[in-house]
């Protein structure tokens with residue numbers, strides 16, 4: 001599963017399409033690192049619309065990725081989390097601490113714009 | 118799989134949610150027969166929005182149901198057929214002969230209204 | 235593409251999923267497995283639906299004519315192109331006239347007689363072997379384009 | 380409800396689905412099977428997701444710690460209430476401190492240690508048996524409300 005990184009305005013869009021794995025996430029992080037430097041992007045949006053199940057392993061990988069982005073000083077927003085996925089994440093005892101979530105792409109982008117100085 | 122029959126205006130709405138079986142369809146046909154007589158409904162709409170796969174067996178059951186409704190003298194419209202399902206039906210060598218199809222519930226109902234004398 | 239295929243192929247784990255129940259329960263379980271696997275492999279929605287429909291046809295025959303059987307899913311690779319292989323085997327009554335069934339339009343049940351010929355059209359590679367009294371084996375492949 | 384359950388339960392067919400491949404291929408295949416079966420059974424979207432997530436956790440452990448295993452799906456009925464039973468068995472290294480794993484937060488990998496305790500919360504009935512050097516068996520049920 002190669003995770004594509006798109007760009008809209010000054011924001012990077014990560015669209016998760018399938019199962020995440022440790023090495024996917026390592027590749028993604030390197031890709032993001034480079035792109036953030038090169039494009040001076042002002043924020044990252046992670047789109048989970050296509051994701052029907054997030055188990056604790058995938059939850060950890062998402063959290064790690066968001067944490068890395070935060071360390072680079074840019075805001076992250078997660079959008080498209082399905083209601084049923086949100087419910088199971090809470091029941092699993094996981095949450096995405098300190099990660100802003102929003103309903104959809106548009107609203108996520110709007111939020112990122114407000115974060116720009 | 119019990120197939121619910123709802124009513125909107127003078128139309129009966131059949132919403133297929135899962136796998137069809139011979140006896141489901143027999144039950145559905147009896148249910149429709151009764152409801153059509155009792156309510157003097159002016160049309161039947163079959164909603165396939167929730168159906169991700171229609172194989173040749175299920176295709177036959179759908180065709181039989183539509184044929185029965187037609188025999189009762191009321192028009193049928195099938196809505197919500199997914200593009201990928203339409204493609205595979207054609208490739209399977211099946212079609213739904215003489216069955217009017219429409220994009221969604223609203224458009225299906227609009228069409229049924231034009232069929233009313 | 236070769237690099238991508240390398241990432242998909244490989245036998246690192248194996249699982250046997252057993253399902254017992256009414257025909258439609260068995261069919262939807264196999265179909266869900268096939269659809270999710272082809273989605274993960276990167277098939278588009280139309281190819282996912284083709285694969286799910288083909289397995290649906292073949293498993294419906296198994297539960298109807300043999301009542302029990304076995305499916306093998308395998309992620310494959312040929313000349314750098316990844317694909318999905320599905321082999322379905324049963325020890326049921328077998329098919330007397332394989333040629334006729336492959337042509338389509340022939341049914342001993344009350345079907346359209348389009349199950350096997352349809353599945354063949356939906357997949358890229360298809361082979362049907364059957365022996366009366368011994369059973370039936372269907373081998374199918376779909377390539378990721 | 381009893382009538383409805385009767386319509387769902389019953390062993391009329393059985394299928395064995397075998398999948399060999401990379402861990403994530405195996406996990407998504409089992410998950411797709413579980414999701415589609417629970418959908419057909421009439422589970423709502425949240426319960427479908429709970430079941431799919433629970434099986435995902437348990438199968439991920441199987442592929443990670445034992446590399447091969449077996450799942451059994453069964454449609455069940457108790458006092459007129461239908462449900463889904465899933466039993467996952469492996470012959471892997473087993474778990475030394477089952478109590479600790481059930482409490483959650485303990486991981487020998489680099490996980491959250493929330494897989495087993497999480498799956499237990501997501502399902503209605505849950506039992507974990509394990510013996511070091513022999514293997515692990517997880518039994519789970521979810522009832523249709």
Ligand SMILES: Nc1ncnc2c1ncn2[C@@H]1O[C@H](COP(=O)(O)OP(=O)(O)O)[C@@H](O)[C@H]1O
Nearest residue numbers: 295299328341342343345346347348349350370
């Ligand atoms: N696994 C099988 N075992 C025995 N007979 C089979 C099997 N699959 C198919 N057949 C036979 O081949 C015929 C054609 O099958 P198919 O093309 O799927 O159409 P249909 O299922 O609509 O009859 C069936 O009617 C049946 O007689």
Ligand SMILES: Nc1ncnc2c1ncn2[C@@H]1O[C@H](COP(=O)(O)OP(=O)(O)O)[C@@H](O)[C@H]1O
Nearest residue numbers: 440444473486487488490491492493494495515
């Ligand atoms: N099938 C299994 N075989 C052997 N050990 C297992 C198995 N499942 C779980 N374990 C052990 O139990 C621990 C906790 O599992 P779990 O709650 O799923 O959390 P995680 O997978 O995040 O570590 C694992 O780290 C592992 O040591």
